[in-house]
Amino acid sequence: xxxxxxxxxxxxxxxxxxxxxxxxxxxxxxxxxxxxxxxxxxxxxxxxxxxxxxxxxxxxxxxxxxxxxxxxxxxxxxxxxxxxxxxxxxxxxxxxxxxxxxxxxxxxxxxxxxxxxxxxxxxxxxxxxxxxxxxxxxxxxxxxxxxxxxxxxxx
Amino acid sequence: xxxxxxxxxxxxxxxxxxxxxxxxxxxxxxxxxxxxxxxxxxxxxxxxxxxxxxxxxxxxxxxxxxxxxxxxxxxxxxxxxxxxxxxxxxxxxxxxxxxxxxxxxxxxxxxxxxxxxxxxxxxxxxxxxxxxxxxxxxxxxxxxxxxxxxxxxxxxxxxxxxxxxxxxxxxxxxxxxxxxxxxxxxxxxxxxxxxxxxxxxxxxxxxxxxxxxxxxxxxxxxxxxxxxxxxxxxxxxxxxxxxxxxxxxxxxxxxxxxxxxxxxxxxxxxxxxxxxxxxxxxxxxxxxxxxxxxxxxxxxxxxxxxxxxxxxxxxxxxxxxxxxxxxxxxxxxxxxxxxxxxxxxxxxxxxxxxxxxxxxxxxxxxxxxxxxxxxxxxxxxxxxxxxxxxxxxxxxxxxxxxxxxxxxxxxxxxxxxxxxxxxxxxxxxxxxxxxxxxxxxxxxxxxxxxxxxxxxxxxxxxxxxxxxxxxxxxxxxxxxxxxxxxxxxxxxxxxxxxxxxxxxxxxxxxxxxxxxxxxxxxxxxxxxxxxxxxxxxxxxxxxxxxxxxxxxxxxxxxxxxxxxxxxxxxxxxxxxxxxxxxxxxxxxxxxxxxxxxxxxxxxxxxxxxxxxxxxxxxxxxxxxxxxxxxxxxxxxxxxxxxxxxxxxxxxxxxxxxxxxxxxxxxxxxxxxxxxxxxxxxxxxxxxxxxxxxxxxxxxxxxxxxxxxxxxxxxxxxxxxxxxxxxxxxxxxxxxxxxxxxxxxxxxxxxxxxxxxxxxxxxxxxxxxxxxxx
Numbered sequence: 001x002x003x004x005x006x007x008x009x010x011x012x013x014x015x016x017x018x019x020x021x022x023x024x025x026x027x028x029x030x031x032x033x034x035x036x037x038x039x040x041x042x043x044x045x046x047x048x049x050x051x052x053x054x055x056x057x058x059x060x061x062x063x064x065x066x067x068x069x070x071x072x073x074x075x076x077x078x079x080x081x082x083x084x085x086x087x088x089x090x091x092x093x094x095x096x097x098x099x100x101x102x103x104x105x106x107x108x109x110x111x112x113x114x115x116x117x118x119x120x121x122x123x124x125x126x127x128x129x130x131x132x133x134x135x136x137x138x139x140x141x142x143x144x145x146x147x148x149x150x151x152x153x154x155x
Numbered sequence: 156x157x158x159x160x161x162x163x164x165x166x167x168x169x170x171x172x173x174x175x176x177x178x179x180x181x182x183x184x185x186x187x188x189x190x191x192x193x194x195x196x197x198x199x200x201x202x203x204x205x206x207x208x209x210x211x212x213x214x215x216x217x218x219x220x221x222x223x224x225x226x227x228x229x230x231x232x233x234x235x236x237x238x239x240x241x242x243x244x245x246x247x248x249x250x251x252x253x254x255x256x257x258x259x260x261x262x263x264x265x266x267x268x269x270x271x272x273x274x275x276x277x278x279x280x281x282x283x284x285x286x287x288x289x290x291x292x293x294x295x296x297x298x299x300x301x302x303x304x305x306x307x308x309x310x311x312x313x314x315x316x317x318x319x320x321x322x323x324x325x326x327x328x329x330x331x332x333x334x335x336x337x338x339x340x341x342x343x344x345x346x347x348x349x350x351x352x353x354x355x356x357x358x359x360x361x362x363x364x365x366x367x368x369x370x371x372x373x374x375x376x377x378x379x380x381x382x383x384x385x386x387x388x389x390x391x392x393x394x395x396x397x398x399x400x401x402x403x404x405x406x407x408x409x410x411x412x413x414x415x416x417x418x419x420x421x422x423x424x425x426x427x428x429x430x431x432x433x434x435x436x437x438x439x440x441x442x443x444x445x446x447x448x449x450x451x452x453x454x455x456x457x458x459x460x461x462x463x464x465x466x467x468x469x470x471x472x473x474x475x476x477x478x479x480x481x482x483x484x485x486x487x488x489x490x491x492x493x494x495x496x497x498x499x500x501x502x503x504x505x506x507x508x509x510x511x512x513x514x515x516x517x518x519x520x521x522x523x524x525x526x527x528x529x530x531x532x533x534x535x536x537x538x539x540x541x542x543x544x545x546x547x548x549x550x551x552x553x554x555x556x557x558x559x560x561x562x563x564x565x566x567x568x569x570x571x572x573x574x575x576x577x578x579x580x581x582x583x584x585x586x587x588x589x590x591x592x593x594x595x596x597x598x599x600x601x602x603x604x605x606x607x608x609x610x611x612x613x614x615x616x617x618x619x620x621x622x623x624x625x626x627x628x629x630x631x632x633x634x635x636x637x638x639x640x641x642x643x644x645x646x647x648x649x650x651x652x653x654x655x656x657x658x659x660x661x662x663x664x665x666x667x668x669x670x671x672x673x674x675x676x677x678x679x680x681x682x683x684x685x686x687x688x689x690x691x692x693x694x695x696x697x698x699x700x701x702x703x704x705x706x707x708x709x710x711x712x713x714x715x716x717x718x719x720x721x722x723x724x725x726x727x728x729x730x731x732x733x734x735x736x737x738x739x740x741x742x743x744x745x746x747x748x749x750x751x752x753x754x755x756x757x758x759x760x761x762x763x764x765x766x767x768x769x770x771x772x773x774x775x776x777x778x779x780x781x782x783x784x785x786x787x788x789x790x791x792x793x794x795x796x797x798x799x800x801x802x803x804x805x806x807x808x809x810x811x812x813x814x815x816x817x818x819x820x821x822x823x824x825x826x827x828x829x830x831x832x833x834x835x836x837x838x839x840x841x842x843x844x845x846x847x848x849x850x851x852x853x854x855x856x857x858x859x860x861x862x863x864x865x866x867x868x869x870x871x872x873x874x875x876x877x878x879x880x881x882x883x884x885x886x887x888x889x890x891x892x893x894x895x896x897x898x899x900x901x902x903x904x905x906x907x908x909x910x911x912x913x914x915x916x917x918x919x920x921x922x923x924x925x926x927x928x
Binding site: 018022029034040043046048079089096098099101102104127131133136137138141143 | 167174266355405826
């Protein structure tokens with residue numbers, strides 16, 4: 001079975017890739033037991049599977065595993081050290097941006113991507129980034145608040 | 156005494172797990188000896204199965220078993236047993252399961268599906284409910300009317316596709332309409348739509364040789380599921396165990412039963428193994444439950460002064476291939492299509508019709524959005540004819556103290572204050588000057604009111620078990636499913652309030668497990684705060700009584716002499732006090748002698764006096780409670796594109812008491828935006844061949860952040876009542892109910908065009924504007 005090697009949340013892993021359509025999301029969830037990223041649509045439309053790959057936010061359900069060979073990945077599990085939350089995670093809690101929570105890890109990683117690159121992102125830039133995601137519970141009001149709160153926490 | 160936790164924006168107790176990715180959902184569940192299932196779907200809406208050839212698939216690498224419906228005698232259901240776990244001799248919708256491959260990996264199962272060969276004899280199909288109910292339509296179930304059913308509630312018409320007819324007859328509508336000065340009547344369409352919880356349906360099931368079944372499922376109804384599986388396999392419920400992890404959204408799409416009978420049936424062919432099935436998003440669209448699907452006609456009449464005289468409605472629900480999950484939606488649509496208004500004469504006929512689409516199930520609002528869409532629009536049309544402001548017509552007819560609803564139930568003051576709800580949204584939206592039409596935009600405003608009463612089993616209950624540990628921590632076990640609505644947080648607040656203990660000392664069990672959890676009917680109908688809350692309150696009151704009894708024994712006094720304020724038990728003398736922890740397991744003296752009893756209490760609450768509607772009139776005490784509300788919107792429509800932008804959406808509801816302002820606002824805003832999706836964009840569409848055209852989030856558009864209102868106003872009116880815990884009543888589905896009529900009334904105001912079919916897309920508006928020119 002072919003293998004790929006990738007660095008996830010700072011640790012190097014070599015994993016076997018089964019024949020067929022195996023995505024980066026499958027590798028994270030099924031091989032590495034990192035179930036924070038979620039499968040919502042399988043076509044990159046809902047954003048629930050968003051992780052950071054080589055410094056860019058990607059929908060991991062649309063990245064074939066073989067194309068993630070040698071990649072560096074950050075997932076929601078790697079965002080905090082397990083003792084203290086990342087300010088984005090704190091902000092999502094405080095703003096009440098979490099309901100069912102299924103879309104939350106993807107949104108948090110999108111926010112990380114935006115705010116690490118563009119700490120002063122405008123309202124329009126935030127909305128543009130969040131528009132890549134679907135949430136069926138909140139109506140987005142508190143998610144927008146959370147991102148703005150995270151922005152102020154990170155500054 | 157002031158409230159410490161109820162009414163406060165307490166941080167959600169499930170948030171930490173959810174922001175760190177450690178919350179467990181169905182696809183995260185792993186158990187020993189796990190196999191994976193993939194399902195071959197019919198791809199043809201109505202056909203006889205001629206043959207299924209599975210041998211090549213069974214020889215594929217990793218494949219353990221291929222299961223078909225051959226020789227399957229099972230029909231499952233709760234009130235209408237009309238559905239096999241997978242197709243037996245014919246398929247009734249294109250997403251129906253025909254064969255299931257079970258393999259060591261998901262990809263191996265998927266590869267095996269390609270090798271299964273099915274030959275069909277196609278049959279004529281029908282998707283439209285009115286066509287399906289007409290003479291000469293292809294009959295989808297030859298046995299309609301012969302299936303086992305609960306006869307008191309399900310009323311099929313033999314020889315047709317109508318599997319349920321609910322009729323309501325209250326007063327004399329002919330007389331009512333002759334008394335009317337103005338009558339309006341229209342046809343309406345509320346199409347089939349998908350719940351679109353972002354988590355797809357899934358289940359993991361293990362079947363053992365002794366007939367025992369253990370299932371993990373993304374399901375809102377663990378005890379219903381347990382009972383259905385036991386019934387399917389003819390085993391006692393003692394042999395069935397259901398686990399429910401966190402749900403990634405439900406909205407009714409995961410209530411009742413859905414894919415679980417299929418996976419359990421498949422698991423029964425590989426005893427000892429656990430079989431996992433997670434639907435793809437496409438399968439959620441084609442092969443789980445869908446919602447709505449109402450085509451209707453409504454007529455209302457009023458006197459010159461705006462007083463309503465009569466309402467008649469006829470609704471046909473295209474309920475898809477099977478009817479067990481949709482018949483009660485029909486019934487409640489018939490009850491409550493009057494909205495929050497008194498009509499002295501009402502006649503409604505609602506038909507649940509088999510069609511060749513996926514089965515319809517519960518969907519947030521449960522018949523109320525479908526029915527009240529009609530009345531909300533007609534009142535706007537009527538007000539225009541009467542040349543009265545819509546709010547004057549609404550106020551004249553609101554259900555208020557002493558008025559009767561369509562079922563004949565009398566409304567009291569404590570049921571809620573619609574007038575104040577209306578005033579709040581009117582003030583927010585209508586009491587400023589409306590922008591004038593400009594080169595680019597039309598502007599419009601609309602308003603509609605709503606009511607919702609839960610449709611439920613008449614014995615609908617919640618149970619609660621409580622124990623206290625030596626440090627004073629309180630453990631509470633009840634079976635409300637956390638699917639995003641925030642019931643775990645609200646339960647925590649209510650337990651802390653009732654016991655007056657620090658909130659961090661309350662633990663509500665999250666994973667529901669039918670083996671350990673007390674019985675709860677199911678998490679639907681916005682009932683957990685209200686019904687679960689009452690159960691918690693009773694368990695807490697009983698715990699305080701037991702603690703007091705232990706304290707009395709310790710102090711050697713009577714119970715009446717013990718006072719409780721959360722931490723201390725006084726005995727005339729405040730210096731003689733004991734903590735909850737000291738009394739939780741009885742009281743232990745210094746020498747070890749222990750007296751009293753360990754505190755273990757239970758609580759339960761059943762909705763009071765609910766009965767099924769009368770067989771002749773359709774009336775009766777079928778609603779246990781009501782929540783009222785009113786909504787208003789200001790919109791603008793871009794002339795060049797027809798695009799509707801919601802500038803301001805205001806909602807006011809009377810849920811008795813808001814337990815958590817942050818989560819409650821979250822329910823309202825989330826519901827409003829879902830309702831906007833229905834009003835402006837969402838519709839399941841079918842291709843010529845009867846398969847679903849829009850099977851994923853690309854072609855089936857649901858609201859994104861750019862689609863939400865520019866401004867959102869949310870107000871709560873809190874009318875005290877004896878029903879809810881601290882007066883708290885249902886408020887979860889409610890925000891979606893009046894959104895479509897509110898927005899369509901605003902579109903009418905902006906364009907002069909009455910739209911009575913949703914979604915009203917930009918293209919539809921543009922076309923109508925051109926026709927108008």
